[in-house]
Amino acid sequence: MALVWKIAGSFLLPITIVYLLIRFCGRKKLCLRNKVVLITGASSGLGEACAHAFYRAGCKLILAGRRGKELQRVKDDLLTKTDVKNDKVHPPELAVLDITDASSLQEKMASIVALYGVLDILINNAGISYRGEIEHTNMDVYRKLMEVNFFGQIALTKEILPVMVQQKKGMIVFISSMQGKVSIPYRSAYSSAKHALQAFSDCLRAETAERGVDVCVVSPGYISTNLSRNAVRGDGSLHGVIDKTTASGMTPQEAAQAVLQTVTYRHQDVVLSSITHKLAIYIRTLLPSLFFWIMLKRAKKYRDENK
Ligand SMILES: NC(=O)c1ccc[n+]([C@@H]2O[C@H](COP(=O)([O-])OP(=O)(O)OC[C@H]3O[C@@H](n4cnc5c(N)ncnc54)[C@H](OP(=O)(O)O)[C@@H]3O)[C@@H](O)[C@H]2O)c1
Ligand SMILES: *[C@@H]1O[C@H](CO)[C@@H](O)[C@H](O)[C@H]1NC(C)=O
Numbered sequence: 001m002a003l004v005w006k007i008a009g010s011f012l013l014p015i016t017i018v019y020l021l022i023r024f025c026g027r028k029k030l031c032l033r034n035k036v037v038l039i040t041g042a043s044s045g046l047g048e049a050c051a052h053a054f055y056r057a058g059c060k061l062i063l064a065g066r067r068g069k070e071l072q073r074v075k076d077d078l079l080t081k082t083d084v085k086n087d088k089v090h091p092p093e094l095a096v097l098d099i100t101d102a103s104s105l106q107e108k109m110a111s112i113v114a115l116y117g118v119l120d121i122l123i124n125n126a127g128i129s130y131r132g133e134i135e136h137t138n139m140d141v142y143r144k145l146m147e148v149n150f151f152g153q154i155a156l157t158k159e160i161l162p163v164m165v166q167q168k169k170g171m172i173v174f175i176s177s178m179q180g181k182v183s184i185p186y187r188s189a190y191s192s193a194k195h196a197l198q199a200f201s202d203c204l205r206a207e208t209a210e211r212g213v214d215v216c217v218v219s220p221g222y223i224s225t226n227l228s229r230n231a232v233r234g235d236g237s238l239h240g241v242i243d244k245t246t247a248s249g250m251t252p253q254e255a256a257q258a259v260l261q262t263v264t265y266r267h268q269d270v271v272l273s274s275i276t277h278k279l280a281i282y283i284r285t286l287l288p289s290l291f292f293w294i295m296l297k298r299a300k301k302y303r304d305e306n307k
Helices: 002-025 045-056 068-081 101-117 137-168 188-211 250-264 275-286 287-306
Strands: 034-042 060-065 091-096 121-124 170-177 213-218 269-272
Touching: 034 045, 034 101, 045 060, 045 068, 045 250, 060 101, 068 091, 091 101, 101 137, 121 137, 121 213, 137 170, 137 188, 137 213, 170 188, 170 250, 188 213, 213 250, 250 269, 269 275, 275 287
Parallel strands: 034 060, 034 121, 060 091, 121 170, 170 213, 213 269
Antiparallel strands: none
């Protein structure tokens, strides 16, 4: 027994120290106070919770979304319900914008950058989900999911990137999903768009790392938001219900806290989920045929339940 401990000790301690060094000291910690942060999809769910978390950390927020009224509600909540010292927080700015509206995006982004003259952090959080069978999904639905979850994020990133490169600093955060890592049946449009987003982010990270711009991808499992209610079906109609899986997920506040940590420690790729869900990523890579079998069972179960 003593020998086992001795061997374990001689390996584990150095490994642990190196791991901790890389994780916490390898990359300089970011101080969030007074940072200018643009959050898309800040009118509900995870984006709204991120607004609260980054506001309390002392950031200068710009909250974006299509629904101006909901953005105003979030702003009012921040101003009235947040219990922090006044000298630390800054009143948030609002930006009503549709990330898929190519004709107005350039102008709107220019006025967003002009608000403070700098932009430190872009949190690409806006997104919609999907439920449906490939055979019965209109091409328009595939295009819509790509527009919101992929092209919209790229368009925004391309507007902000020159600003950050010129500043020689900045961070671009992409809120992807577990489904950006592994695809599950009857979610083809969503999984495909999030996989594309992951691929884009990995290219961007390499291209900008040495010019001061950090890129980080956060891939959450289920979060209890209205995402599934706002999801579109294959025929283009609204899914309209909050699925059990979504309802039983982590709270938006927990997820937002993890996003805040990710940004603070400048982590590059974070999966926010249970260990079993994380395991799926390794199974897909190391034992693909086992993964395909599990997904086949899952598809069958879904068909049985939705007969
Ligand atoms: N909930 C989950 O289980 C889960 C899991 C993994 C990843 N995620 C990801 O987390 C992100 C946030 O989703 P959520 O769960 O918080 O859902 P949500 O409550 O439905 O929020 C989605 C947000 O996206 C915005 N949005 C949608 N289309 C837009 C457009 N065309 N232009 C601008 N903004 C748009 C919406 O604002 P407006 O309607 O005001 O425009 C809304 O604030 C998404 O990227 C989602 O894929 C969620
Ligand atoms: C979901 O939508 C309802 C009604 O619009 C709203 O009251 C609720 O706060 C939303 N939930 C989240 C987590 O955004």
